[in-house]
Amino acid sequence: MQHDLIVIGSGPAGSAAACVAAGAGLRVALIDKSAFPRDKLCGGGVTGRSMRYLDEVFGLAPEPDLFLASTRFRLHFEGRRIGGQDPAPPLYMTMRNAFDSALHARATAAGAEVIAPAKITAIDTETPSVTLADGRTLRAPVVIGADGANSLVARALYGRPFDPAQIGFGLEVELIRDAVPDMLSDDTTEIDLGAANWGYGWAFPKPDTITLGVGGVHMRNPDLKAHFGRYLHRHAPRLAESGAIRCKGAFLPFGAYRRQPGQGQVLLAGDAAGLVDPITGEGIAWAIRSGAFAGQAAFEALDAGTPARAMPAYRARLHYIHREMDAARRIRALLYARPVRPLFPRTIERHPGMSRGYLRLLAGELDYADLGPKVLLKLARRLGGAMFARTT
Ligand SMILES: Cc1cc2nc3c(=O)[nH]c(=O)nc-3n(C[C@H](O)[C@H](O)[C@H](O)COP(=O)(O)OP(=O)(O)OC[C@H]3O[C@@H](n4cnc5c(N)ncnc54)[C@H](O)[C@@H]3O)c2cc1C
Known part of the structure; x- marks a missing residue:
């Protein structure tokens, strides 16, 4: 050989x-x-x-x-700001x-x-x-x-x-900075937790461009293109309306x-x-x-x-x-459960520690193993509390 x-x-x-x-x-x-x-x-x-x-x-x-x-980091839900941090632990693009x-x-x-x-x-x-x-x-x-x-x-x-029942799918486009007025010259990372089902939207800054995309569990997003269109419109309305944008897609496990x-x-x-x-x-x-x-x-x-x-x-x-x-799959099932999802943005907004924790996970400062049962219980209690408040 x-x-x-x-x-x-x-x-x-x-x-x-x-x-x-x-x-x-x-x-x-x-x-x-x-x-x-x-x-x-x-x-x-x-x-x-x-x-x-x-x-x-x-x-x-x-x-x-x-x-x-x-x-710099900002967390959105369907375009509404629900959290963020500046300065934030660095994410490298x-x-x-x-x-x-x-x-x-x-x-x-x-x-x-x-x-x-x-x-x-x-x-x-x-x-x-x-x-x-x-x-x-x-x-x-x-x-x-x-x-x-x-x-x-x-x-x-x-x-x-x-x-195919488990796979994720993402759609993405590379936009020149001029096309994204709200991110024209800064280095902010944005995540929008409402931009796709069982997934999210992202706007990641690069030296000359912004990478804008949405992704989520494929089966839960039969019309991911429409999600992408809405997310693009929020950031680059003129481009979105021109119909000139061709996004690309790929599977992610x-x-x-x-x-x-x-x-x-x-x-x-x-x-x-x-x-x-x-x-x-x-x-x-x-x-x-x-x-x-x-x-x-x-x-x-x-x-x-x-x-x-x-x-x-x-x-x-x-x-x-x-x-x-x-561990992440268990937390995902809790976060995206149908009765919990509508309460998700408000709960994060009321508890800024949750958005900071999400960022620390994203930045690799925390692993799921570090969260431990106490943190998970707290999360479940907060979401449960929000559900209770909604029904009473
Ligand atoms: C839209 C989207 C956005 C993402 N964003 C992020 C992100 O921001 N951060 C992050 O950490 N992860 C992100 N991911 C996930 C990340 O891209 C992958 O997890 C990562 O690239 C996996 O690395 P890999 O080496 O396993 O595979 P790949 O990076 O896919 O590399 C596979 C290699 O195999 C080669 N290859 C494929 N088929 C053959 C073949 N038949 N014969 C020979 N060679 C072959 C390819 O040319 C390629 O070089 C994203 C994924 C998608 C789809």
């Missing part, structure tokens, strides 16, 4: 896996369907949590040429074509052999091997599928990349993760494993973390001469991320 490890996909997850494994001395093939730089539909919001993993895995700091630090290229370059520098652009025509998950359109077949004892929400590797393992992240010696990481926060939609942090875990597990298993140990070693490392996903 020419390689010890094949990594499919060079987004944050695949580049992290390749960086860690090649850095440890494995012969890594890193395959991507695109040559870099390439675009990826994403808000480009990089939390403090992501920053920690970027430093740990890639040695990447929040350099100003790659990130805009946003230190990046353009994914430049960001992903930087991570890809680090994986290459660590020694991964890049095969891109490349079209995969077949994946044999048993052997395992990967056949390319140019006729080459690559074999390695371990394969990592880090090829995003529409993962070809997950499709080869399970017949489909995700469960909103918390429907795979408990068994792959099969045999084929591991799944990042979006391919469903590792996106079901409340905040944050996927970059867990993509980097899971990719690095998969790369490390592959190295340790191969180093010990037991490639079959890669999967259990990887799964054990994912335990914390899975717990975070489970």
Whole structure:
């Protein structure tokens, strides 16, 4: 075999896996369907949590040429301000074509052999091997599928990349700042919790543009385009009325993760494993973390001469991320429950600590595990109190 490890996909997850494994001395093939730089539909919001993993895995700091630090935050519900903070814990905003290229370059520098652009025509998950359109077949004892929400590797393992009943979907557009009068020159991050069902709208500042989007659980938003239209109209009425805007859409695995992240010696990481926060939609942090875990597990298993140990070693490392996903899904079910949702904005407005807590989660200063049963009880009591006040 020419390689010890094949990594499919060079987004944050695949580049992290390749960086860690090649850095440890494995012969890594890193395959991507695109040559870099390439675009990826994403808000480009990089939390403090992501920053920690970027430093740990890639040695990447929040350099100003790659990130805009946003230190103002406002929280809306259907256009009405319900909370915010200024100054706020920083959220770092990046353009994914430049960001992903930087991570890809680090994986290459660590020694991964890049095969891109490349079209995969077949994946044999048993052997395992990967056949390319140019006729080459690559074999390695371990394969990592880090090829995003529409993962070809997950499709080869399970017949489909995700469960359509659980998946999320996002629509987004990149607007020049002139088009967004209320955000013309500042660095404010905005979240609108009423812009979509079981999801939200976002306006993320970039040096020359504003990334505006809405996203939520796909099944709960049969007309996400109409939600997007309303959100766009609130920020850029003239553009929205002109009909000139073409938004783009993409799936995001909103918390429907795979408990068994792959099969045999084929591991799944990042979006391919469903590792996106079901409340905040944050996927970059867990993509980097899971990719690095998969790369490390592959190295340790191969180093010990037991490639079959890669999967259990990887799964054990994912335990914390899975717990975070489970906790977030429970809170999401509480927040978006039908009787609670109409009370949601007023409750947040009356308790500014809730909006600060949301921001701390978003900024990666808090994990769900830090909330503990006391905080959850308080949340339930506040929402319950609001319900009681409404019915009496
Ligand atoms: C609209 C939207 C907004 C979002 N906003 C944010 C945000 O602000 N902050 C945040 O943290 N997360 C956000 N996310 C989630 C985030 O984009 C993902 O969680 C993250 O990119 C996952 O990284 P990944 O490496 O697993 O997959 P990806 O980034 O999708 O990378 C997959 C890689 O695999 C390659 N690939 C795909 N198919 C093949 C194939 N067949 N063969 C070879 N290569 C292949 C692709 O070219 C790509 O390079 C958003 C998602 C969406 C859809």
